[in-house]
Amino acid sequence: MQKILDTVDAQLETSLERLFAFLRIPSISAQPSHAGDCRKAAEWARDALAGMGFSARLSETSGLPGVIATHHEAGPNAPHVLFYGHYDVQPADPLELWNSDPFDPQLVDGPRGKRIVARGAVDDKGQVVSFMEAVRAHLAVNGKLPVRLTVLLEGEEENGSPSLAELLSNERETLAADFVYVADTNMWDFATPAITTSLRGLAAIEVRLHGPKRDLHSGLFGGIALNPIQALVSILGELKDDTGRIQIPGFYDGITPVSPAQAENWAGLGFDARAFLGDVGLSTPAGEADQLPLAQLWARPTAELNGIYGGYQGEGSKTVIPAHATAKLTFRLVAGQDPEKVLKHFERFVTERLPKDARVEFKRGGAAPGFSLSPDAPFLRAATAALAAEFNKPAALIGSGASIPVVEAFKTHLGLDTLLVGFGLDDDCIHSPNEKFEMACFHRGTRAHARMLTAFAAQP
Template sequence: MKQILSHIDATLETSLQRLFSLLRIPSISAQPAHAADCRKAAEWARDTLAEMGFAARLSETTGLPGVIATHHEAGPTAPHVLFYGHYDVQPADPLNLWHSDPFDPQLVDGPRGKRIVARGAVDDKGQVVSFLEACRAHLTMTGKLPVRLTVLLEGEEECGSPSLAELLTKERENLKADFVLVADTNMWDFTTPAITTSLRGLAAVEVTIKGPSRDLHSGLFGGIALNPINALTRILGDLHDATGRIQIPGFYDGIAPVPDTLLASWTQLGFNPRAFLGEVGLHTPAGEADQLPLAQLWARPTADINGISGGYQGEGTKTVIPAQATAKLTFRLVPGQNPQQIVKNFETFITSRLPPDAKAEFKHFGAAPGFSMDLNAPFMHAAREALAAEFGKPAALVGCGASIPVVEAFKTHLGLETLLAGFGLDDDCIHSPNEKFELACFHRGTRAHARLLAAFAS
């Protein structure tokens, strides 16, 4: 391991050159005009893996191709790891806010030393190349990898992964493994690595309340006619009680308490909710009053109104009682909750409160359950040991309030658990202008990946 790490240190400049060559490809999956660029990025990954000694190929889908590469020289009894990443990136707009061309990567000075600035620097090209360079170091110094490894790179993660289920189904036999490693997450801070042990799921729904057959004059009909906006906002006002607890019947059914191990870990992180909220002009946690702030972020479900529309929206005033009103809502869900049941219960919550003459219609936009990792899984112990060896401190066991749909896809289509251990930072500006990846994070991430591969072998 000492020789492998020394090799990574000595070849950092060459590793950067390879990363920069990938960052120069504008593989924007959301924009059809860049379909050829996305394929070029896929081919870059395929050819790079093949040059390293992998059996690498493109796997075509009805959308953009996946990249699949295998290296099984470790032997049939070695643990089998499936590494997942994506080669596509977000659009760079608005271009006028970038300090340099988003597809002309720059190494610039920052408060923590040099940083890599480009679209895709950390999400996810930099993290993918960091892993590939760790593999390269093992292969250069020992001639093989310590584990059987399959690499899967997707080309549509940034536009909702519309072809991922197709790809996983098509390649199910080729993607068999013991677990999945995903490096598309963050550290706790610049010096503290992190393993993301839980994700919140998501259910999205739209409700429309309809009343009169047409918009009405509020003078001629006001006071006697049903106003759908009034009805909708009154009902939605009942979603939370005064303590922040959600009032949908059965909403909390199935939720397990946070393990003591995680609670102890969270209390040691020094999280300051006032400082966290201060960055967006707020100060006071607004979730369930009896929950820790980090639990509100990571381990408790939410019910949020994302938008309300109805009636007159233009300048000035228009004295109208609208014919209908619509609200869009999302529910962030935690392990144990049934997304379909939550949506059904929400519909009952609405319809049971409708006034006479009101009718409710619903649209659904998909639902996925929450995710939690088995803290006693063998790969979990190996990961914690490897990260502690590299950073000189234990990895923080963190949650994530958002959703990473690919994790559920691996569970559903392949029956595999996922280890989430990445090396980005909260201020890396992913999806924003001037996206960056700290050079130190890229470097230490490569070293940590090399240690992880060795630790998994044991």
């Protein structure tokens, strides 16, 4: 292991040169004018992997191609790891807010030492190259890897992954593995590595409540006619009680409470809810009162009103009772909840509270379940030990209140769980001007990847 780490250190300058070459390609998947650049980035990654001894190719889809590369010299009994990343990047706009050309990578001074500044520096080209350089060091020292490794790089992650299901279906046999390893997330802080072990799912719905057959004059009909806005807000006002608990019957079915060990781990992270909320002009956690702030963020479901409208919206006053009112809601779900059942429970909740003369329509949006990784997963134990060895402190086992669609895609199409380990930071300006990747995070991330590959091989 020490020889491999020494090799990582010795090749750092050339690793940076390779990353800069990758970053110079403006592979913006959301803009059709950059389709050629996206293909160029895919070819760059394919050729880089082939140059390390992988069997590498492009996998065509109805959209942008995926990159598929395999290195199975470890033998049939070695663990099989599927590494996922993406070669596409966000648009760089607004260009005037960048301190340098977003596709002319710079190494600049920062408060934590040197930092790499470019679009894609951390999301996700820097993290992909960090992993590739760890692989390169293993091969330089041993001539082979300790695990069977398949690499999948997608070209449309920043554009909603419209062709990912097609890609996974086309390559199901090639991508069969023991688990998926994703490096597209953050550390807890600059000194503390993190593994994201849970994600919230999502269920979206629009509800429209109808009353009179047309808008009415509030003087002629006010006091006797049903007002859809008032009826809808009255119903939605019953969604939560005074403690923040959601009142939809059956909503919490299937949820596993936060374990004492997980609660202790989170309590030790020193999360300051007041400071977190202070950044957005708030001060007090508004979720379930009996839950830790981090549990409110990571381990508890939500019912959020995203928009509500009806009636007159223009300047001044218009004395109208509207014919209908509409609200848009999303539910952030945790592992164990069934999105289909949650939406049915909500529809029943609204329908049972409809006043006379009202009728309701529902329009469902996207839905995906939450994700939770078992603490007993061998690859999780291996990653935890490897990160502790590199950073000289335990990794934070964190959750994410958001969703990462590729995790659900891997579960649905390949039946695989996902290990989420990344080396970005909260202030890396992901999707914003002056995106950066701390040089220390790139370097230590490469060393940690190298350690994890060895640790994976020691697990059943």
